[in-house]
Amino acid sequence: MQETPIIFVFPASPNELTDPPGKNIPGFGDHFQTLLNTALKSGLTGLPHNFFTGTFLTQDELLTQFISYIYSCAVSETLRSNNFTPVVSAGYSMGIYAALFDAGSVTFTDGIELIRCAYHSLAPVSRDPGSGMITVIGLSRDDLGYLIKQQKLRCRIINENAPFSFSLSGRSSDLRILADTARNEGALHVRFLGVSLPYHAAFAETGARKFMEETAGIPFVRPANPVISLIDQSLLTDPESMRAETVRNLFTPLNWHHTMLKIHELHPGCRFVECGLPTGLPKNAKFVAGDLRFYSFQDFCGNELMLS
Amino acid sequence: MALITDKTRDEVREIVFDFFAEECEVDKQTIHDGTNIIKDIDGDSLMFLELIEIFKKKYNLDIELKVIGKYAVKHPVTTIGQLIDMQMLIIEHENHLLELER
Numbered sequence: 001m002q003e004t005p006i007i008f009v010f011p012a013s014p015n016e017l018t019d020p021p022g023k024n025i026p027g028f029g030d031h032f033q034t035l036l037n038t039a040l041k042s043g044l045t046g047l048p049h050n051f052f053t054g055t056f057l058t059q060d061e062l063l064t065q066f067i068s069y070i071y072s073c074a075v076s077e078t079l080r081s082n083n084f085t086p087v088v089s090a091g092y093s094m095g096i097y098a099a100l101f102d103a104g105s106v107t108f109t110d111g112i113e114l115i116r117c118a119y120h121s122l123a124p125v126s127r128d129p130g131s132g133m134i135t136v137i138g139l140s141r142d143d144l145g146y147l148i149k150q151q152k153l154r155c156r157i158i159n160e161n162a163p164f165s166f167s168l169s170g171r172s173s174d175l176r177i178l179a180d181t182a183r184n185e186g187a188l189h190v191r192f193l194g195v196s197l198p199y200h201a202a203f204a205e206t207g208a209r210k211f212m213e214e215t216a217g218i219p220f221v222r223p224a225n226p227v228i229s230l231i232d233q234s235l236l237t238d239p240e241s242m243r244a245e246t247v248r249n250l251f252t253p254l255n256w257h258h259t260m261l262k263i264h265e266l267h268p269g270c271r272f273v274e275c276g277l278p279t280g281l282p283k284n285a286k287f288v289a290g291d292l293r294f295y296s297f298q299d300f301c302g303n304e305l306m307l308s
Numbered sequence: 309m310a311l312i313t314d315k316t317r318d319e320v321r322e323i324v325f326d327f328f329a330e331e332c333e334v335d336k337q338t339i340h341d342g343t344n345i346i347k348d349i350d351g352d353s354l355m356f357l358e359l360i361e362i363f364k365k366k367y368n369l370d371i372e373l374k375v376i377g378k379y380a381v382k383h384p385v386t387t388i389g390q391l392i393d394m395q396m397l398i399i400e401h402e403n404h405l406l407e408l409e410r
Contacts, residue, residue, distance in 0.1 A: 186374030
């Protein structure tokens with residue numbers, strides 16, 4: 001029984017994962033396997049056969065995105081088949097494609113094609129001299145902006161996850177300099193993300209234009225529920241705005257912190273569910289004012305669901 | 309500058325032990341001052357941050373995270389005992405923490 005508004009949040013890919021959760025959740029394994037088979041039939045190769053056993057290391061960036069997408073779509077199908085529907089959904093970073101699938105705006109295989117196009121469109125403009133992303137916790141936006149400007153670094157803040165928690169994209173060598181200086185300036189946590197592209201930064205705009213051209217033939221339909229933009233917190237409710245969001249999502253900074261607050265303002269008391277492989281979104285929410293109720297898929301099922 | 313009493317120290321200790329027992333899913337009885345936060349119980353810097361937030365709220369502390377970060381660069385914390393000592397200093401000195409260096 002759905003008592004309070006539920007928000008589906010589709011995460012980006014994890015850096016590394018041991019023993020992916022979910023295999024014990026009734027119905028989830030079947031949904032996952034069916035979608036995996038569909039992906040294989042669509043020509044996707046390199047997917048792991050023993051996904052739910054042992055250590056799942058995310059060495060291949062694109063493959064990781066595909067697996068994360070399939071996993072998130074299986075979560076979506078599991079929840080919806082148990083009559084849980086979101087009042088709003090959100091796609092965190094590259095999680096946008098699973099959010100589009102969940103809302104019924106694109107088909108499962110078109111979601112795979114969007115991911116493939118995004119990666120290959122951005123890659124040529126990002127490989128030389130090498131790009132990446134980091135997260136920095138403990139400094140303010142102004143502190144980070146000052147360090148970037150002072151050292152003339154080719155990197156930008158591309159997401160505010162919580163107060164004093166930021167993601168940055170840019171040239172790898174400059175990100176390493178920033179990481180070192182940020183630690184010296186008092187950053188309590190600095191981590192490199194397992195990506196080689198400068199997602200959500202203006203450096204990716206040329207690639208995003210290419211993505212727009214290459215995906216022009218993919219049909220988008222009206223979503224079953226609003227999907228919130230992480231860029232400006234607007235509610236996307238029509239196919240055109242959904243399509244436009246997939247383009248600007250590639251080269252425009254996000255603000256996940258403001259997005260959570262906006263959703264909470266629209267739906268007080270709502271429950272957020274991380275609909276995908278664990279990436280720490282529930283833990284991140286602990287640093288946001290308002291006592292947000294944010295669950296992993298595993299915990300949500302354990303605490304709230306009576307799956308048949 | 310807060311006055312640190314035995315009660316405060318006991319409270320901080322209790323909160324730290326309870327926090328790590330829950331977050332790291334270990335028996336509270338197995339945690340002691342010499343427990344290495346990363347090697348022994350698989351803790352991380354995000355947990356440290358979370359703990360700081362808990363103490364900021366509980367004691368209404370006026371301290372910037374970067375002040376703690378700068379102090380931690382010179383005084384790295386690896387064990388539960390060291391972390392409790394640092395939390396006590398944070399509660400006592402707040403944004404004046406770095407003045408201890410002078």
